Amino acid sequence: MEARAQARYVRVSPRKARLVIDMIRGKEVLRAREILQFSDRNVAEVVEKCLNSAIANAERDGVRPDSLVVKTTYADEGPTMKRFRPRAKGSASRIRKRSCHITVIVATKEA
8 A cells, every 4th residue: 555745846946855865764654754854855754745645645545654665755856946147347157946746655565
């Protein structure tokens, strides 16, 4: 049994989100929650909300949370907002404000 949840248009770069996501991939749900609660990264809060949503989706189908494992997590690139910053001699440089779509899939433990 699998359940998934997505957080879309999160205003953090996918590269930074992957640092947190890689820490919980393959872990039991309770251990993953612990890791996210004590992570120093700001994106850990968003990932934790997404994980809790995936757990709630699994509970709707009658699965107990302590029997779940984080099967897959990934952060895809979202739209990039382009801004400009003034530079020397009348030139400008581009600032790319990146976003990402975070997906968490939980599944029951394999026996």
